[in-house]
């Protein structure tokens with residue numbers, strides 16, 4: 001089985017990616033090779049995914065897959081977007097959620113549309129000139145209060161109309177079939193013929 005390094009330090013993400021890839025690859029985490037995360041200096045999810053994948057390939061000497069993702073809120077012109085992980089200034093999920101609820105506190109449901117975005121980038125080595133890049137989007141709406149215990153990040157605030165619950169109330173198995181990450185991964189598998 002081929003080895004793939006997952007270029008993420010986010011435990012929630014790693015768990016989901018592992019569940020989606022574990023049957024095809026021997027997955028290792030970039031944390032085995034380096035505790036330092038690269039600075040995410042790109043202006044887009046794709047740029048940041050490629051930058052993280054190159055860094056992981058460099059420190060591991062192995063092919064690497066990175067995920068850059070986030071929440072784009074329509075009312076906020078797509079913010080927090082690529083800054084989702086540090087929206088509140090800390091890297092803390094609860095503080096990020098509190099800030100988002102505060103910023104949207106007077107915004108009615110009709111204007112609370114949002115999408116989760118995921119960009120995946122695979123590089124064979126640090127200087128790979130042809131990264132494989134796939135994106136996935138997931139539509140939802142920002143709730144007025146947190147609901148649910150599963151998932152991570154903004155999941156407790158993300159309402160999924162089709163299922164009548166927040167994404168933190170979905171079972172991990174179901175989230176992994178329908179999320180932005182699941183869609184990006186589906187496209188990724190198609191591209192690689194997996």
Ligand SMILES: O=P(O)(O)OP(=O)(O)OP(=O)(O)OC[C@H]1O[C@@H](n2cnc3c(O)ncnc32)[C@H](O)[C@@H]1O
Pocket residue numbers: 007008009010013037040052067068069070071084085093096116151152153154155179181
């Ligand atoms: O860069 P790495 O090391 O992968 O870890 P990170 O947490 O910094 O990851 P990002 O830079 O891609 O930021 C993504 C943020 O977007 C949010 N996010 C992404 N996918 C999510 C999901 O499936 N559910 C809830 N929140 C999500 C969450 O707050 C993440 O911290």
Ligand SMILES: [Mg+2]
Pocket residue numbers: 040085
């Ligand atoms: Mg990050």
